[in-house]
Amino acid sequence: MSTAPTPPVPVLSDGIVSLRPLAERDIPEIVAGCQDPQVATWTEVPSPYARADAEHFLRERSSGGSQAHLPTWAITVVPEDTWVGTIDLRPDGSRGADIGYLLAAHARRAGHMVRAIRLVSAWGFSALGLQVITWRAVVGNDASLHAARRAGFQVPSHAFPRYLVHRGERADCWIGTLAPEDLAAAVRSAEGRRQYLGPELTRRELDVLGLLARGQANRTIAIGLGISENTVKNHVRSILEKLQATSRSEAVVTALRLGIVDLPS
Ligand SMILES: CC(C)(COP(=O)(O)OP(=O)(O)OC[C@H]1O[C@@H](n2cnc3c(N)ncnc32)[C@H](O)[C@@H]1OP(=O)(O)O)[C@@H](O)C(=O)NCCC(=O)NCCS
Structure with a gap:
């Protein structure tokens, strides 16, 4: 695993979803968003989740923190600047990275996560020179599966038994990969359906x-x-x-x- 410095996290936007670095002012929304049972069920985010957890998360991800090398964004929905979710890349040092994300319950089912995944992936391919981004989810997380596939991830329909450690237990998981050409194909097909990112x-x-x-x-x-x-x-x-x-x-x-x-x- 590499902890090589990554370029500063830029603002990425398609005019509908805007991604920016996390900030102290996001803490109340992060704390509220992470109370959602789906977050506890499907992610490794601490549960119960308190203000100190959000403060710790921000500290770790900011410059000087032990996870400062993981590009992490607050997801906002234009024209608001309020945190509605988090998305990050976890580079493996060999031109690959895992992706992780969550959205506050009130911001779901609007296609925002698909947009955020596409923005972050395009940046990862161009700015970090990634060749592949991997996605993993505990079997049953249909919302995450749909978002990943919609963004272009190739996800075989079979599960990988006990591959993931989830909240201290081995769990069956789905695994997907996204290469630059998968992203390009997904964007083209979305464009064909007039769903290309934001201000077309x-x-x-x-x-x-x-x-x-x-x-x-x-x-x-x-x-x-x-x-x-x-x-x-x-x-x-x-x-x-x-x-x-x-x-x-x-x-x-x-x-x-x-x-x-x-x-x-
Ligand atoms: C995973 C998550 C970010 C998806 O957010 P979302 O707002 O549903 O994402 P999008 O609106 O971009 O949806 C993507 C697609 O999934 C579909 N979808 C959403 N929830 C679904 C569900 N429960 N079952 C089936 N499809 C679902 C949406 O309809 C959409 O498909 P469409 O474009 O064909 O309409 C959100 O559910 C979440 O934060 N869950 C808790 C945390 C989590 O699971 N993180 C991922 C860990 S791997």
Whole structure:
């Protein structure tokens, strides 16, 4: 296991779900959210759960803590900044990582976790260079299974007997894996159902992105699409914002990874 430093946890957002670093102000919501019996049943979160547990969790995950190397986010739902859940990656030091997550009961069944998983996974593949993310759940945790599969995890239908240690006991579990291509396929298929993450790229933005991937300059794109150069600039600005990229080339790399555009043949 590696404890190599990881890049600082960035804000990740698809316009509907926004992930940000955990903060002290989240403690009351974390404590309330972790009272839920489902959390006690399916996770390793302490039960009963007190304020001191949340304080300990934050301390461990913040800089200098023994688990500071585990990228951890508070899940919020735009436009609020209130904690509704936690999601983390636990890198194994060999370009793999486990994923863990939970949502407060009031925020469930709205697709938020699927969005959060996709955002964190895309970041893990690009920023950490992960080749695979693994998901494990105690058999019977259908909500987690559905969220993982919806996000693109490949989960065989058979259980792995007694593979997991859950609250001190051996438990049967499901195991799933997500590779970059699984994520890209899930995003493409969600896009096909018009469920792509958040503020979808418009058809025009996709056209512009496709031409960016071919290395075209604004002027050439403008001529090709029969629009003004200023309009191209506006599209590029919007694309960078939606893909959380700081440059055209970063936007192209992200789009390629997510399978939004193909490489020129
Ligand atoms: C697991 C958990 C995060 C899922 O949250 P969620 O809000 O249901 O997630 P999403 O809304 O993104 O749902 C994903 C899919 O699962 C489906 N789903 C949710 N609960 C379900 C259930 N009990 N049975 C079957 N499907 C379920 C949703 O309908 C959705 O499918 P859809 O997109 O086809 O409609 C949440 O239930 C939770 O926090 N549970 C307690 C902690 C936990 O189990 N953590 C995971 C440990 S491995």
